[in-house]
Amino acid sequence: MDSIGLWKANIADDDTRRVGVGLDHDDSIWPVVNVPGHWRSTPAFAESDGPLLYRHRFHLEPPAPGRRAFVTLEGVLYQADVWLDGAYLGDPEGYFFPHTFDITSLARLGADHVLAVEVACSPQRSAKSKRNITGALQAGEVLDPQWNPGGLWRPVHLLETGAVRIDRLRVLCRDANDVRANLRLHARLDADQQCSALVRTSIDGVVASEQLKPLAAGLNEVNWDLDVNDPALWWPWSMGDQPLCLVEVEVLVDGEVSHARSVRTGLREVAVHDFVFSVNGEQLFVKGANLAPTCATLADATAAEVRRDVELARDAGLDLLRVNGHIARPELYDAADELGMLVWQDFPLQATYARSVRKEAVRQARAAVDELGHHPSIAVWCAHDDPETTTAPRERTPGASIIRKVLRQQAPSWNRTILDRWVRRAFESADETRSVVTHSGVAPNPIEIDGSASHLFFGWSHGNESDLSGFAAAVPRMVQFVSEFGAQAVPDDAEFMEPQRWPDLRWDHLAERHGMDLTAFAEHVAPTDHLTFTDWQTASQCYQADLLRYQIETLRRLKYRPTGGFCFLQLADPYPSVGWGVLDHRRSPKTAYSAVVEACRPVVVVADRIAAEVTAGDPVALDVHVVSDVHRLIEQVVCTATLRWPGGEHRWQWRGDVPPDACVRVGTMQFVVPDTRGDLWIDLVLEHGDVVVSNRYTTTVSARG
Numbered sequence: 001m002d003s004i005g006l007w008k009a010n011i012a013d014d015d016t017r018r019v020g021v022g023l024d025h026d027d028s029i030w031p032v033v034n035v036p037g038h039w040r041s042t043p044a045f046a047e048s049d050g051p052l053l054y055r056h057r058f059h060l061e062p063p064a065p066g067r068r069a070f071v072t073l074e075g076v077l078y079q080a081d082v083w084l085d086g087a088y089l090g091d092p093e094g095y096f097f098p099h100t101f102d103i104t105s106l107a108r109l110g111a112d113h114v115l116a117v118e119v120a121c122s123p124q125r126s127a128k129s130k131r132n133i134t135g136a137l138q139a140g141e142v143l144d145p146q147w148n149p150g151g152l153w154r155p156v157h158l159l160e161t162g163a164v165r166i167d168r169l170r171v172l173c174r175d176a177n178d179v180r181a182n183l184r185l186h187a188r189l190d191a192d193q194q195c196s197a198l199v200r201t202s203i204d205g206v207v208a209s210e211q212l213k214p215l216a217a218g219l220n221e222v223n224w225d226l227d228v229n230d231p232a233l234w235w236p237w238s239m240g241d242q243p244l245c246l247v248e249v250e251v252l253v254d255g256e257v258s259h260a261r262s263v264r265t266g267l268r269e270v271a272v273h274d275f276v277f278s279v280n281g282e283q284l285f286v287k288g289a290n291l292a293p294t295c296a297t298l299a300d301a302t303a304a305e306v307r308r309d310v311e312l313a314r315d316a317g318l319d320l321l322r323v324n325g326h327i328a329r330p331e332l333y334d335a336a337d338e339l340g341m342l343v344w345q346d347f348p349l350q351a352t353y354a355r356s357v358r359k360e361a362v363r364q365a366r367a368a369v370d371e372l373g374h375h376p377s378i379a380v381w382c383a384h385d386d387p388e389t390t391t392a393p394r395e396r397t398p399g400a401s402i403i404r405k406v407l408r409q410q411a412p413s414w415n416r417t418i419l420d421r422w423v424r425r426a427f428e429s430a431d432e433t434r435s436v437v438t439h440s441g442v443a444p445n446p447i448e449i450d451g452s453a454s455h456l457f458f459g460w461s462h463g464n465e466s467d468l469s470g471f472a473a474a475v476p477r478m479v480q481f482v483s484e485f486g487a488q489a490v491p492d493d494a495e496f497m498e499p500q501r502w503p504d505l506r507w508d509h510l511a512e513r514h515g516m517d518l519t520a521f522a523e524h525v526a527p528t529d530h531l532t533f534t535d536w537q538t539a540s541q542c543y544q545a546d547l548l549r550y551q552i553e554t555l556r557r558l559k560y561r562p563t564g565g566f567c568f569l570q571l572a573d574p575y576p577s578v579g580w581g582v583l584d585h586r587r588s589p590k591t592a593y594s595a596v597v598e599a600c601r602p603v604v605v606v607a608d609r610i611a612a613e614v615t616a617g618d619p620v621a622l623d624v625h626v627v628s629d630v631h632r633l634i635e636q637v638v639c640t641a642t643l644r645w646p647g648g649e650h651r652w653q654w655r656g657d658v659p660p661d662a663c664v665r666v667g668t669m670q671f672v673v674p675d676t677r678g679d680l681w682i683d684l685v686l687e688h689g690d691v692v693v694s695n696r697y698t699t700t701v702s703a704r705g
Contacts, residue, residue: 009033012053012118020053021083021116027055036299038151050150051120062108068161069107072100075154078132083116096327097367121150128352135348136325142292153299162258164197164251165190169261171374172433181231181267187222191215198252204245234266234376237340266376272435275481275564286565287600288320296575307335317600322567325350325385336377343377349384352415365426383423386441387415440483453483460487460520465547466609469554476562486569489544490537491584496576502533516578545595552599553606556627559663602629605686613700616675627663634658637688639666644681645674
């Protein structure tokens, strides 16, 4: 059964539930819905929060003796009850992994059937006690908070097997080097009776292992290891190639293949120590971006659209995508494997949750490893995004002291102290090959001295964009890895904002439905300072670009001392919004995209941040650094710094070698601000061979008071 076809649906009330699950119910007047899809994409349910009862009629010949039949729901958002011909099958929960039901006995009663699925995706109205493990899909941070993603968002399939079915298959690369790679495999085998089965494992079509396993009726857990000699290692795109291999597992009963499953994986060893990443023993400073859902209607995203985000990240010079607060479509991880993009994978817990979710969260964390563990691109799991936050970042008060946030996190809390540790342990027990981050956005505290990945919105939610360097010097532990920073900007495609109404835009509507942080804009890019919508739009994009450029440069200067990398917020906006993306919802670049490209080049030359305004006669000293992510010595580098002002200039020049994968201070620019009002420019040029790298800083000279 292919789910793309005629499905019917209706609002699930008591009457519908009583009669709507049976084989003989007349559903001819029910609206047609798309599966896969979201029910709000159907006009009849465009404003509905559900639940909905889905029905699908299909024909299936009864399975032959010794054969079994199953139905699989690939993706349910978020909970369901499932019936076949009126017989209850189960109540799956969890949106990102499949749910399979044995229908063998029912399938033998006839050939015409009705599958009925009641799907519920309750709005998470309490920010402090959410229950759906849907993360960013319902958190309201980057999507319309009134959007409901409910539905059968992935296909529904029928499957026929022999006596034993592979219910789960987990393939993990435990370690790898030039000589040998070790694969650790785990399968859950579903047998209809006690028997013996031969488990055969092949790599790229070559049989690598055969093991005879005694099985009991029901579910059986089976573990085994495989060694691969002289492996072709998988690397991030900036370090090498991305060879992939196909691992196939077959289960044979009485010499016949009962069921087979295969996954594609890469042979590599990844580690994260103190937020410093290494792949196959080679250290890597990761430059990354947060990735929101491809679009609000995640079911409708095409494979090409999903892949395009990974391509755009690679084109920007990024090594890492943090899949922020959700688990994405399978095509994203396939693209990351093929293109050599590392993935920081958040578990879909975002902000605060009710205590009742603990057991389900642990179960789903293990399912995440089963579903995604074979992807070489996934480098780290994160159990919870910002567990202390009860409102979206756009609602945080600009100018508020970050110290107050740090102080609030000193006392234990149920989400941060208990829930997150249970989820972390679930990941660690299921996947010993990767590091697990307990949570992001949590400051050092008595329970967690080293803290976690930080969210530092200097220049937006607190302080000024230039405050980051001083904060890093004062609290270095909080810049070991900065997993969120940035600013919002108005996109070029802004028809949803009704710019013709300027300056009387529907500001409250933009805040409620399109993500705009009114308070932050008033402080940093005030609409009242601009005569036209276009001027304000341009100013917002320039502000976002400058903030990201300077803060990325600051973090790169701190390379390994102590910063292991960063992820700015975010690569792309998933829907029409005044968002954090450097690409809008149509993937048109904002000004910040080119700024990120320049700041993330493999080799950059940067200077200390000069103030936006300086006073004539003041002494200034700026250190100049060269940052190289190239894993080789760069010899005979010539670095030139030129200070320019109307009517004059001064020049410094330094020569030397740049070590592999390093940040080096090449010199200091010391000068007295010239007594000439107007713009002052600092131009930096780095030359090595045929490669020329440049950078420019601008400030304004004011007269001495």
